[in-house]
Amino acid sequence: MPSFARAMAEAPILYSFRRCPYAMRARMALLVSGIDCEIREIVLRDKPAEMIAASPKATVPVLVLPDGRVIDESLDIMRWALARNDPEQWLADAADGEALIVANDGPFKHHLDRYKYPDRHGSDPIMHRGVATVLLKALETRLDMTAWLCGDSCSLADIAIMPFVRQFAAVDPAWFGLQPLPALRGWLARLTGTPLFARAMRRLPIWQPGNCPTLLSELR
């Protein structure tokens, strides 16, 4: 078998959606770990049957391993990749960051959705923005003391949380820029300015069966 074909056959498959914050953090962990996979960009309103067959709950990201195992929670994909190769030691302060990730994925995400999509939720966006901002203050307090959420180096929590803070900031950038969250803004700018994030955010054509496959390692 030619080497490219062999690499494809042995590569995990990642179903992903560029703008999904869960998929962003999974792509970043896979990229930093250097574990290659075929990346299949999907659209949420028209999910491929192959993805739903692998993971009937049908959320992205989904990682299908060559032995058929399926990992369909973004944090599990991150931990799976970093357990294999963690060159920047993102897992070093993982325990400290656990509660931060729980608060992000739970209450912060709840209020973010109701701020960003008030029509969808019938919600008062300003009220939810206020509660989310209180939650962000806890991050600001940490980042006022250390460069990263769990100390002096970037960790799993920074990468897991950043895409959601980015989404929050983007709803009304002018308003966000005026909040007393300078350390958080600096942290966000640092993370979104990395080559790693740029690679994770490359635009890809929507995957269809028979498409020429794209490897994560091809994203430059």
Ligand SMILES: N[C@@H](CCC(=O)N[C@@H](CS)C(=O)NCC(=O)O)C(=O)O
């Ligand atoms: N807990 C899941 C959540 C993933 C999730 O909710 N992804 C959204 C996109 S951002 C999704 O696929 N939603 C399904 C849909 O909109 O049909 C994870 O961490 O992977």
